Amino acid sequence: MFVLREALRGMWRNRVMAFIAFGVIFFSLFLLGLFLVATFNLFGVIRYAQEKVEITAFLEDDLPREKIEEIKKRIEGMEGVERAIFVSKEEALKEFKRDIPKAKELLQALKTNPLPSSFKIKIGEGYKNPEAMKRIAKKISVIDGVEEVKYGEEWIRRLDKVVKFLFLFDVLLGVVISIASIFVVSNTIRLTVIARKESIEIMKLVGATERMIEAPFLLEGMIEGGAGGLFTAFILYLLWRFLSVRILEFYFPTDAILFGLTLFGIILGYMGSMVSVKKYLKGGEA
Amino acid sequence: MIEFRDVYMVYEKNWYALQGINLRIEKGEFVYVVGPSGAGKSTLLRLIYMDLFPTAGEVVVAGYSSSRIKPKEIPYLRRKIGVIFQDFKLLKDKNVYENVAFALEVIGTPRRKIKEKVLKVLAEVGISHKRHAFPYQLSGGEQQKVAIARALVRDPFILLADEPTGNIDPEGTREILELLKNINTSGTAVIMATHELSLIERFPRRLIRLEQGRIVEDTGVRS
Numbered sequence: 265m266f267v268l269r270e271a272l273r274g275m276w277r278n279r280v281m282a283f284i285a286f287g288v289i290f291f292s293l294f295l296l297g298l299f300l301v302a303t304f305n306l307f308g309v310i311r312y313a314q315e316k317v318e319i320t321a322f323l324e325d326d327l328p329r330e331k332i333e334e335i336k337k338r339i340e341g342m343e344g345v346e347r348a349i350f351v352s353k354e355e356a357l358k359e360f361k362r363d364i365p366k367a368k369e370l371l372q373a374l375k376t377n378p379l380p381s382s383f384k385i386k387i388g389e390g391y392k393n394p395e396a397m398k399r400i401a402k403k404i405s406v407i408d409g410v411e412e413v414k415y416g417e418e419w420i421r422r423l424d425k426v427v428k429f430l431f432l433f434d435v436l437l438g439v440v441i442s443i444a445s446i447f448v449v450s451n452t453i454r455l456t457v458i459a460r461k462e463s464i465e466i467m468k469l470v471g472a473t474e475r476m477i478e479a480p481f482l483l484e485g486m487i488e489g490g491a492g493g494l495f496t497a498f499i500l501y502l503l504w505r506f507l508s509v510r511i512l513e514f515y516f517p518t519d520a521i522l523f524g525l526t527l528f529g530i531i532l533g534y535m536g537s538m539v540s541v542k543k544y545l546k547g548g549e550a
Numbered sequence: 551m552i553e554f555r556d557v558y559m560v561y562e563k564n565w566y567a568l569q570g571i572n573l574r575i576e577k578g579e580f581v582y583v584v585g586p587s588g589a590g591k592s593t594l595l596r597l598i599y600m601d602l603f604p605t606a607g608e609v610v611v612a613g614y615s616s617s618r619i620k621p622k623e624i625p626y627l628r629r630k631i632g633v634i635f636q637d638f639k640l641l642k643d644k645n646v647y648e649n650v651a652f653a654l655e656v657i658g659t660p661r662r663k664i665k666e667k668v669l670k671v672l673a674e675v676g677i678s679h680k681r682h683a684f685p686y687q688l689s690g691g692e693q694q695k696v697a698i699a700r701a702l703v704r705d706p707f708i709l710l711a712d713e714p715t716g717n718i719d720p721e722g723t724r725e726i727l728e729l730l731k732n733i734n735t736s737g738t739a740v741i742m743a744t745h746e747l748s749l750i751e752r753f754p755r756r757l758i759r760l761e762q763g764r765i766v767e768d769t770g771v772r773s
């Protein structure tokens with residue numbers, strides 16, 4: 265009760281400083297929020313690309329049904345293979361026509377269907393990297409009745425590199441933004457602490473414990489941080505609504521942004537206050 | 551109750567703010583600490599409420615030794631010691647009542663109790679009628695009364711006064727001195743640092759004279 269009253273009072277009395285702290289937190293979190301949205305979207309794209317990762321095994325023509333069944337069983341029995349989906353010659357042709365409508369007439373001219381039947385092979389989660397894919401592809405290629413195996417080697421290699429790089433970059437950026445935020449916020453809050461040094465001095469003089477002295481500042485930091493987080497989430501939401509209607513659509517993780525940023529704001533405010541109050545209590549006289 | 555054992559205090563190299571101080575102050579005493587500016591009076595008081603720790607020697611206050619006290623214990627020692635200063639150190643954004651109540655709030659006293667105690671102590675120092683006033687609306691003497699009330703509201707066994715009348719007109723000075731006398735009569739020890747010797751003649755008590763960090767005179771208990 266006393267702590268809450270002191271915190272609110274302190275903020276009101278030093279409202280300019282409190283507002284600056286709020287602004288700084290808002291700005292830090294705004295950057296972080298943009299970063300989060302970008303990350304979410306990036307990983308959405310990567311996941312989508314990875315879904316597409318598959319191996320195609322083209323079969324020899326005119327294989328008997330039992331042989332096809334047998335090949336399917338062998339492929340599905342391999343480590344790292346999730347499912348093998350049979351695509352008949354007819355289905356392949358249909359797909360081809362659908363994908364490349366201009367080729368329709370050309371194909372119609374041909375009497376026979378030139379496309380082979382095949383297996384679309386879905387790969388398990390831990391195996392969507394160039395090495396594992398190569399291994400699986402090799403094992404499939406030696407199966408009797410399999411004519412050729414394709415899996416877009418080059419493309420997968422590149423995707424893999426991009427994912428690794430982006431992931432590293434993303435983590436690094438996240439860490440940098442977080443540390444910078446804590447630093448900036450704690451420095452700003454230190455100014456609010458210094459602005460109240462008289463009050464701290466008197467608290468020490470009359471025998472307040474360190475915890476009691478810190479409490480209003482910590483609460484103040486948490487209020488400023490939480491408010492900054494909520495406000496940031498709100499602004500980002502508006503920005504999203506605006507952009508996705510007018511310019512480009514992208515995924516916006518509303519709940520994650522709202523709770524994540526508010527929580528992070530609170531933590532940021534708390535840590536910022538903690539750092540600066542502790543520093544001040546250790547270094548300050550009286 | 552308070553004991554200095556061969557205390558030396560050095561802030562900066564080669565300069566003793568205090569040297570070879572040996573001193574005992576008993577329960578309920580009234581002691582003047584006098585001496586020119588820079589003699590070490592404030593330093594002596596700060597050692598008592600353990601705002602400073604001696605460079606050498608030991609200060610023992612209410613059973614707490616400067617060489618053994620833990621940082622966590624200092625707040626509890628301070629709750630038993632009242633301190634007032636020349637510049638009052640009141641919070642400008644709080645009124646008289648709130649300034650005094652603050653000293654109880656920060657040590658977690660229940661609200662009902664706070665009201666009771668604050669009103670009582672404000673009456674004792676004779677400033678009840680101004681309890682809604684803010685520091686800037688008060689004279690120096692009145693502000694010092696508020697500071698005294700804040701110090702007393704926790705029932706300290708000792709009141710330390712560092713040049714308490716330095717910023718106060720003669721009329722106010724007399725009132726403050728009278729107040730300190732009454733506080734002492736009711737059992738609280740008072741240690742008052744001052745360089746105004748004229749004050750002492752009106753109310754002679756034990757006197758400790760400091761010069762360049764040394765005790766050059768101690769009259770012993772006198773009443």
Ligand SMILES: Nc1ncnc2c1ncn2[C@@H]1O[C@H](COP(=O)(O)OP(=O)(O)O)[C@@H](O)[C@H]1O
Pocket residue numbers: 561562566567585586587588589590591592593594
């Ligand atoms: N914080 C400090 N840092 C360095 N020197 C100090 C400090 N406080 C006091 N001194 C020195 O210690 C001596 C005693 O000071 P002080 O106790 O304030 O004297 P008084 O209160 O009698 O005027 C003086 O020489 C002063 O300059």
Ligand SMILES: [Mg+2]
Pocket residue numbers: 591592593712
């Ligand atoms: Mg002094």
